[in-house]
Amino acid sequence: MESILFLGTCEEDGSLGKPARETLGVASQLAAQLRASFAVGLIGTSVQEAANQAADSGATRFLGVCGSDFSHSRYATDAAAAEALCRAANATLILAPGTSRLMRCLPGVAHRLNGRADTHVTAVAANEGAITAQRWYYRQRMEARFTRSHRPWFILIDPGAAPVWSGTSRKVEVENIEVVLPDSARKTEVTGFREPEAGLNTIRPDADLLFVVGAGWTKKQPDGKVHAAEAEQLILEFLKHTRCSLGSSKSLVDLGSEGQPVLSFLSHLNQIGQTGSTPRHPKGLATCCHGEEPHTIGWRFISERRAINLDPQCGWARGKADVLYVADAFAVLKRVNELLKGT
Amino acid sequence: MNTGYHVVVCGGIVPDPLQTLEPVSTPTGPALKNELVLPATLDPWACHALYEAAHLARQHPGSRVVLVSISPKQRLQQVMMTIAQKVPFELVALDGSASGFTDPAETAGALAEAINGLPGLNRERLLVFGGWESASRGAGVTLQYLAERLAISDVFMGVDELRVNADGSLEVVERIEGGRQQASRCSGPPVVVGWATGKLPEPRNNPQIGMQNMRAIIPVLQRAKQVKIGAEGVTFASVTLPKQLRQTRIVRDATPEAIAREIVEWIKG
Numbered sequence: 252m253e254s255i256l257f258l259g260t261c262e263e264d265g266s267l268g269k270p271a272r273e274t275l276g277v278a279s280q281l282a283a284q285l286r287a288s289f290a291v292g293l294i295g296t297s298v299q300e301a302a303n304q305a306a307d308s309g310a311t312r313f314l315g316v317c318g319s320d321f322s323h324s325r326y327a328t329d330a331a332a333a334e335a336l337c338r339a340a341n342a343t344l345i346l347a348p349g350t351s352r353l354m355r356c357l358p359g360v361a362h363r364l365n366g367r368a369d370t371h372v373t374a375v376a377a378n379e380g381a382i383t384a385q386r387w388y389y390r391q392r393m394e395a396r397f398t399r400s401h402r403p404w405f406i407l408i409d410p411g412a413a414p415v416w417s418g419t420s421r422k423v424e425v426e427n428i429e430v431v432l433p434d435s436a437r438k439t440e441v442t443g444f445r446e447p448e449a450g451l452n453t454i455r456p457d458a459d460l461l462f463v464v465g466a467g468w469t470k471k472q473p474d475g476k477v478h479a480a481e482a483e484q485l486i487l488e489f490l491k492h493t494r495c496s497l498g499s500s501k502s503l504v505d506l507g508s509e510g511q512p513v514l515s516f517l518s519h520l521n522q523i524g525q526t527g528s529t530p531r532h533p534k535g536l537a538t539c540c541h542g543e544e545p546h547t548i549g550w551r552f553i554s555e556r557r558a559i560n561l562d563p564q565c566g567w568a569r570g571k572a573d574v575l576y577v578a579d580a581f582a583v584l585k586r587v588n589e590l591l592k593g594t
Numbered sequence: 595m596n597t598g599y600h601v602v603v604c605g606g607i608v609p610d611p612l613q614t615l616e617p618v619s620t621p622t623g624p625a626l627k628n629e630l631v632l633p634a635t636l637d638p639w640a641c642h643a644l645y646e647a648a649h650l651a652r653q654h655p656g657s658r659v660v661l662v663s664i665s666p667k668q669r670l671q672q673v674m675m676t677i678a679q680k681v682p683f684e685l686v687a688l689d690g691s692a693s694g695f696t697d698p699a700e701t702a703g704a705l706a707e708a709i710n711g712l713p714g715l716n717r718e719r720l721l722v723f724g725g726w727e728s729a730s731r732g733a734g735v736t737l738q739y740l741a742e743r744l745a746i747s748d749v750f751m752g753v754d755e756l757r758v759n760a761d762g763s764l765e766v767v768e769r770i771e772g773g774r775q776q777a778s779r780c781s782g783p784p785v786v787v788g789w790a791t792g793k794l795p796e797p798r799n800n801p802q803i804g805m806q807n808m809r810a811i812i813p814v815l816q817r818a819k820q821v822k823i824g825a826e827g828v829t830f831a832s833v834t835l836p837k838q839l840r841q842t843r844i845v846r847d848a849t850p851e852a853i854a855r856e857i858v859e860w861i862k863g
C-alpha cells in the first residue's frame with residue numbers, strides 16, 4: 252500500500268506557487284487512483300496559507316516545517332526540513348514540483364532515506380497498482396516510461412507538465428514538525444537575488460511567447476555589412492512590446508562571451524537547446540536560427556511555432572515549425588514593432 | 595599557509611550532440627544504437643566545471659584539479675585527446691557505463707569511493723565540481739547523492755559564478771526561476787558545486803598542456819578500475835524517439851508588411 256506525500260515550498264507571500272499547484276494536482280489524482288493515504292508537507296516561513304489552499308486536495312494530513320531558517324532556498328536547511336516531513340508522513344511516494352529549490356535538496360534527502368529520486372518527470376500514471384513515470388533522456392532526444400521498485404521514490408514533476416490544480420481554500424489543521432538544525436546547516440547564507448536588467452528578458456516561464464534569436468542576426472546583410480546595433484535595437488523593442496521570453500542559440504551566446512561585437516545583452520541564461528534550457532511556452536517565434544535536430548531541441552516543448560528565415564530549407568523550421576516565413580527578419584521585425592507600438 | 599584548493603571535478607562522456615541518437619533494447623535495459631562507436635565528448639556542463647576549476651586553480655597557487663570520470667576507458671581515452679589540451683588536470687578513470695539509462699545513485703556510489711580514495715585528500719580545502727545536469731540522463735541528481743556520501747552539507751546547483759573572498763568565504767551565484775539568480779555566501783569548503791555554463795569561454799587548445807596531461811593520463815587509463823553501474827530496481831516500459839513531424843506552411847514572396855500583420859495577429863490571438 253503506497254503512502255503519498257506532496258512536498259512543496261511556500262512562496263514569499265506564503266502561498267503555493269504555480270508549479271506546486273500543478274504537482275499537487277498530480278499527487279491528488281494519483282492518491283485517488285491508488286486509494287493511497289495522502290499527506291501534504293510544506294516548508295516555508297509560514298505554511299498555514301499554503302495548507303489552506305490545498306484543503307480540497309483530498310489530503311488527510313497537513314504537515315509543516317516553518318520558521319525563518321526555512322524562508323530561503325538553502326541545501327542544508329531544505330534537506331533537513333524535507334527529511335523530517337518525509338519521515339513524519341512515512342511516505343513511500345513523494346511528489347514535488349521540479350523547482351530549483353527542491354531539485355537541489357530532494358535527491359540528497361532520497362539518499363538519506365535510502366530512496367531514489369527521478370527529476371524532470373512529465374507524467375505519472377497508475378495502472379493496476381503499478382506506478383509509471385515518464386521523462387526525457389539525452390536532452391529531450393528520447394522519452395522513456397519506467398517503473399521503480401525502490402521506496403521511497405521521489406518524483407519531481409517538471410513545471411508546466413501538468414494542469415494547475417485549484418480548489419476552495421479553507422482553514423486546515425497543520426501539524427508542525429520540529430527540526431533542530433546543527434550549526435553547520437547555517438554555514439551558507441543567502442545574500443540576495445539578481446534580476447535581469449530592466450528591459451532585458453531571459454527565459455521567463457510565465458511568458459506566452461518564446462522569442463529565439465539566432466546567429467543570423469549578426470551575419471553580413473545584403474549591403475555587405477553587419478548590423479548588430481540595429482539588430483539589438485529591433486530585438487529590445489520587440490521584447491519591450493511583448494514581454495516575451497528571450498532565447499538564443501549557443502553559438503550566438505558564446506560569441507558574446509568571447510568579446511566579439513554581437514548582441515551584447517545575451518548571456519548563457521538565454522541559451523536554449525542541447526546545452527541550454529528547453530522552456531515550455533504556448534508560442535515560439537524563431538528568427539535567423541539555423542541548425543538541425545540537436546539545436547532545435549530548445550523548442551521541443553513550444554506548442555505553436557513560427558520561424559522567420561531567408562533559407563526555406565532551414566532545419567529549425569521545416570517539419571518543426573507550423574509556419575516558416577521566408578523573409579528578411581530585419582524588415583519584418585521592424586514592421587512588427589511598428590504595429591505593436593500602435594496597438 | 596597553503597591557500598590552494600583540492601578541486602575534484604566529476605564528469606562522464608556523452609555522445610557528440612551532433613550525432614543522431616536512436617534507442618535500442620538490450621538484455622540489460624535500454625541503450626543507444628551503435629553506442630560504442632558513437633563519437634563522444636566530455637559532458638558539456640562537466641567541461642564548464644573543469645574550466646572553472648582550472649581557472650580557480652590558477653588564481654590560488656598550490657591548488658590541485660582532479661577529473662574523476664566513469665566512462666568506458668577506450669572512449670574516454672579518445673575524449674581525453676581533446677580535453678587534455680585545454681587545461682592542466684589529473685585524471686582518475688573508472689571503467690564503467692556512461693549511459694543515460696543508469697541510476698545516479700549507483701554512479702554517485704562509485705564516484706564517492708574514488709574521491710575518498712584520492713591520496714592526500716584535504717577535506718578542509720575540498721571543492722567538488724560537476725555539471726548541474728548531464729547531456730545523457732539530464733537529471734541533476736548525482737552530485738547531491740555524492741554530497742551526502744561525502745558528508746558535505748553545502749550544495750549549490752545551476753552555478754554561474756563562484757568567487758573566493760579575502761576571508762576565504764565563497765560567493766556563489768545560482769540560477770533560479772524566471773531568469774533570476776540567487777547569491778549566497780558560504781563560510782568555506784567543503785562544498786559541492788553543480789555548474790551551469792559558468793562565465794568562461796572554452797579555452798584554446800594548448801599542445802604543451804596536452805602532452806603534459808597525456809603523459810599521466812595514459813597510464814591511469816590503462817589501470818582504470820572496472821565498476822558496475824546499472825539501474826537496479828528500474829524497469830523501462832518503453833524508450834521512444836519523438837515522432838511528431840509538423841506540416842510546415844512555407845510563406846514565400848509575401849511582403850514584410852503582410853508577414854508582420856500575420857505575426858502580430860498570431861501573437862495577440
